Amino acid sequence: MELRHLRYFRAVAEELHFGRAAERLHIAQPPLSQQIRQLERELGVALLLRTTRSVELTAAGQAYLLRAVKILDAVDDAGEQARRIAGGTEGQLAVGCVGSATYSLLPRLVRALGDSLPDVEVSVRGEMLAPAQLAALATGEIDLALLRPPVQQPGVRAEVVRRDRLLVALPADHRLADNDVLTIADLRDEYFIAHAGHGRSVMNNVLNAVCADAGFIPRVRHEVMETSTLVTLVAAGLGVAVVPDPTAALDIAGVRFVALVPETLGIDLVAARMSDSALIDSVLTVLRTIA
DSSP: OOHHHHHHHHHHHHHSOHHHHHHHHTSOHHHHHHHHHHHHHHHTSOOEEEOSSOEEEOHHHHHHHHHHHHHHHHHHHHHHHHHHHHTTSEEEEEEEEOHHHHTTHHHHHHHHHHHHOTEEEEEEEOSOOHHHHHHHHHHTSOSEEEEOSOOOOTTOEEEEEEEEEEEEEEETTSTTTTOSEEOGGGGTTSEEEEEOTTTTOHHHHHHHHHHHHTTOOOEEEEEESOHHHHHHHHHTTSOBEEEEGGGGGSOOTTEEEEEESSTTOEEEEEEEESSOOHHHHHHHHHHHHHO
């Protein structure tokens, strides 16, 4: 028995007329009749009652039709799903995200994916430092990483999705909080709250680099792993912090964000992947439109 036998039987059972069923199937009537008889012989039961003027389903035929329809619909659904997955419009995707983008880009990305790719199930891991994301990519724990460069791990492909300006996060009552812009040199005498050092956070490297360009070494009072914790400590008055501008999406009371000049001070956000996948391609297409 083959699927075509079920399709032939379904057409005859629904039309209750061999001529109309043959026309619906785009085949001649005699071969259709032969295929139905072959199916009945294989099953060992009569599915149809035939007269010169009518075709009716037997009790066995009625029961068989119900099961045949479910089977055919399931096969058709499976084919449609396979095509959607191959086309990158259905599947499961795990996304990792650095702290600053967790609170700005990630919510917009998840919403946009829900609108554009409703059959894609997205799981997210926010506040992941770059080394942790690269390790998760290697193990398959995440499929797409949103992180800060450099990305030098073998087998990882990365593309810049946007460039973020740098801001200073200050306690709201800080003497510099009312400025419209600041330079790094303005912060020479401040204590800093920094992202984790020792290769764990690219932003720690950025802080040291911009301060070195201004001729001083930052006095770091605390190092933290999460951007939300960093901003919270700034709100507590423990220091200032240099952050990418999406961090301002963290609306924490007691903090003011001031732009750093020159405007060329910034850091890229990249999307990194290890696997070739139509689903990742589709997600990146959406990401490029909102980043």
